[in-house]
Amino acid sequence: MTDNADAIVIRDAVKSFRKSTIRREYTTFKSELVRLIRGQRQQGELRLIEALRGINLRIPKGRTVGILGRNGSGKSTLLKLITGIYSPTSGSIQVNGRISALLDLGAGFHPDFSGRENILINGIILGMSRAEVQARMEDIIAFSELGDFIDEPVRTYSSGMYMRLAFSVATHVDPDILIIDEILAVGDEHFGKKSLAKMTEFKQRGKTIVLVTHDLNTVERWCDMAAWIDAGRIRRVGTPAEVAHEYRQAVALAQEQSMVMRPPALSADGGALPSLAVQEGPRPLTGPQVPPQKRWGSFEVEISGVHLLNAQGAAVTSLDTEDPLEISIDFSTRQVVKDVGFGIALFDQQGTKVYGTNTFVEAVALPSPLPAAGSVRLSFQRIGLMPGVYSLDVCAHPAEGREYDYHRGLYQITVSSSQQDSGLVRPPHTWSVHSAESLPLNVLPMRVQAS
Structure with a gap:
């Protein structure tokens, strides 16, 4: 049951599937006919493929x-x-x-x-x-x-x-x-x-x-x-x-070792990908110690802390859709790093990316080289999200190549609202009503003349 x-x-x-292999040799119609009359059958190899x-x-x-x-x-x-x-x-x-x-x-x-x-x-x-x-x-x-x-x-x-x-x-x-x-x-x-x-x-x-x-x-x-x-x-x-x-990790390691990726059923070992036992990269010296599926990177630049702050600079885990939000990203460096940017991405509970940006796409000038320690802050005048729970990804990365330090979904913020509208975001807006006489000429309602 x-x-x-x-x-x-x-x-x-x-x-398992049966695979029959018959050795083919050059024959003529006459030789095949003679083989058939004599009751001779071609010998083949039968094997099981798992x-x-x-x-x-x-x-x-x-x-x-x-x-x-x-x-x-x-x-x-x-x-x-x-x-x-x-x-x-x-x-x-x-x-x-x-x-x-x-x-x-x-x-x-x-x-x-x-x-x-x-x-x-x-x-x-x-x-x-x-x-x-x-x-x-x-x-x-x-x-x-x-x-x-x-x-x-x-x-x-x-x-x-x-x-x-x-x-x-x-x-x-x-x-x-x-x-x-x-x-x-x-x-x-x-x-x-x-x-x-x-x-x-x-x-x-x-x-x-x-x-x-x-x-x-x-x-x-x-x-x-x-x-x-x-x-x-x-x-x-x-x-x-x-x-x-x-x-x-396993696919990257297989590529580094130039493994031949044969179909698994056709090889003695199943064509398995290599063990990850040797795949121990550098570990962060500072910041949160979290499972590798939530944090990874080369760690030349480390994100040592992420703080979600309100207008008074106090840490928050929830706020109203009309409230401001500041994301403060603390960092430290192991060595001199000149090619670096910082980025964030917000996701809703269904995994939809609501918003993402980084200092490269917004052409934010960062010190070069980056100081040994410091912080980068991103400020929103109003968060503008509809009610719900959102997760935040934070990353330090070069313009191209592997991330220095990536934090996936380690931070959450809850947004509430007294309004009853719907959707993903709540952009700033106002409503107004105008009588037809008060509209400028260039926005008067169009009248369609019947032919």
Whole structure:
């Protein structure tokens, strides 16, 4: 039985594929015919390729999970086990709830049927009745934005149109678990934002989302947890920041060692990335001692303290949207540094960057070289954010290259407001009312004369 708190439970899952290799020699039609008459068969080699090598993973209900790993590591095979396309060679996969999946582009669509007909077919395959699909048909078509093309054969669709239709169907059949395998990379910017908004709605409704992607920033900002698959095995499960940081380190180390990145199933060791045991860089001498996924850098310049101050210079953790805010960044240097800038970025609870800036883009003149110790201060006359909890990234970095010291999400500020407007920011504004007679001539309402 599956734990009721878990949407997916994978226990010791192994998936192997048979590969038959037949040695090909130059032959003629006559020689092949003689071989066939004599009942001779070409001798070949049969071998097993292990795509997954004992996967253990629990995905709680209502969580958004990012699956990381290089090409050939077994990510897509894992998703096909979860969705039931493949059966495990050994081990077990247990799923609680209805699954909807976006895997291979166009998978499940019949090329000669229209988009409307494919919606009906896919909805029934995903467990809905014909009446349920018909009731949601217009919503699916409207979301896909295919217009009149919905009644054309899907073989006439572009890859983007395929993706729109597939995503619309998958997200409108009310699944408990949504599985996505990199398919959203096909869409344009507009539909990408629309899709992200839809998945955010899924998160808020307590649905489970499993996402395979190579975009580490998406995983860090949007997922609740992450799993790194390497060589067909789970190498790390944890917070998105922790897993993405270790993955980046391993890939960088592999590049430094000029490793040949063979598909894991075709190599004896699984083509695994190198151990991170030797990846011990310099550590900060001052400032907060925090986990490496929250702070990293070369530390020629160190951020020794960050203070959020109100108009009176007192430290604050909350303020009103109309209040001023000063961010004070204390720094120290290990050596003479001339190429340095300081930056900040504010993020909301969904991981959306609300605002970001640095001294390079604003052409702020800093002392060169930087003094041995000091502070840089950024002042906002009014914070202007809507109510919510915001996290702050702070960084010291050169114009190009690796950061000197990066603090990710170590600082938070809560914004409140007595106003009832909505959105992300509250820009300064006023309302006024004017009668038609008091308007200047050049702003009088336009009158359209009927012809």
